[in-house]
Amino acid sequence: MPPVPTIWIAIPTFRRPAQLRHLLETLAAIIPHDDVRLLVADNDPVGQEGAAVAHEMQDDPHYPLPIRILHVPEPGLCSVRNAIIATALADPAMHYLAMIDDDEWPQPGWLDALLACREASGADVIGGPVDAHFMRPPPRWARSALVFQAEDRPSGPTSMLWASNNLLLTRAALALLPAPWFDPRFNRSGGEDLDYLTRLRDAGARFGWAADARVSEWVPPERVRLGWVLSRMWRIGFTETLTRRKHRPGIIGTLALFGRTLAVFAMRTAGLLALLLPGARRVDIAGQWIKCWGRLYALAGGGSRAFYGAE
Incomplete structure (x- = not known):
């Protein structure tokens, strides 16, 4: 059986x-x-x-x-x-x-x-x-x-x-x-x-x-602190880009990711002006901008940081 x-x-x-x-x-x-x-x-x-x-x-x-x-x-x-x-x-x-x-x-x-x-x-x-x-x-x-x-x-x-x-x-x-x-x-x-x-x-x-x-x-x-949330957004950008680099190897893949990331970074930087608006979701606006920095760090060859695991 x-x-x-x-x-x-x-x-x-x-x-x-x-x-x-x-x-x-x-x-x-x-x-x-x-x-x-x-x-x-x-x-x-x-x-x-x-x-x-x-x-x-x-x-x-x-x-x-x-x-x-x-x-x-x-x-x-x-x-x-x-x-x-x-x-x-x-x-x-x-x-x-x-x-x-x-x-x-x-x-x-x-x-x-x-x-x-x-x-x-x-x-x-x-x-x-x-x-x-x-x-x-x-x-x-x-x-x-x-x-x-x-x-x-x-x-x-x-x-x-x-x-x-x-x-x-x-x-x-x-x-x-x-x-x-x-x-x-x-x-x-x-x-x-x-x-x-x-x-x-x-x-x-x-x-x-x-x-x-x-x-x-x-x-x-x-x-539930601003520093933790922004650090979390940075890590998301960093680890997502590490994964994408792995699945798009070579100079062509890296250049494509870099170009896309720069375009998103420019958009998010311009969007920082929205921080001045009343009722703006300031944490999310800043977080998306910080996330782009994590992506750029990964694309620049930044090493894999140890965020998890035994200490």
Whole structure:
């Protein structure tokens, strides 16, 4: 008898035990499926706080979902994501792999919405929106800042997905690319999910969007600062351009990216005049301008900075 298809929900974690506990408790409360398995991948070789939380849930006879704990001592985003995919593919019963981060938690109906989109669209990879949840009441500018806004697009087939923090992949999609699935060159800079999804698209994967498959993300007070938001916009520009340079190699590709970036930079610089207008969304205007500087830094050959990973 062939193995019963299962759904793996993978959670990479790094020194966020309280958030991970909240996520695991939420999954237990809203996931009714008896074919779901959890995979907690702890990327901290020292404290292993995430593994300790997962072990506690494992030992709780009332916790309804089976948990597998994966220790990934090699630091970095790509290391832990690659270990997750390798572990999931080693299970012949694994049919779907859902990815969610340890500082998030799903809303009711999350997994069902992802699976329904898969069934309706035939997509190989399905994404969903991520809503910001501020841990303290934020200033008014933060509530409307683009960096804290969830993507808003209709459910159904879509041409591209951008992130892996709310994602469902079929086994067939995972098999489209060889290991390492996430390029280690992005291990500490970020942008590894955009690179992976770009390669999946180029390999023929079909993408879908499930507008009702919502997850929430904790936004701690230290992120609700102008300096953090502008730094985040710089990083987005930097990592996006690193990815685009990889996929458009050679002098011709670099010149094309450079010309496009200069045109956008000129437009954003002219748009700074809008900062003087009453009611202007000043944080977003400044952020888009700063994002261009991150792009220019990447095009100028700026090295890959370590924004993530063990310290």
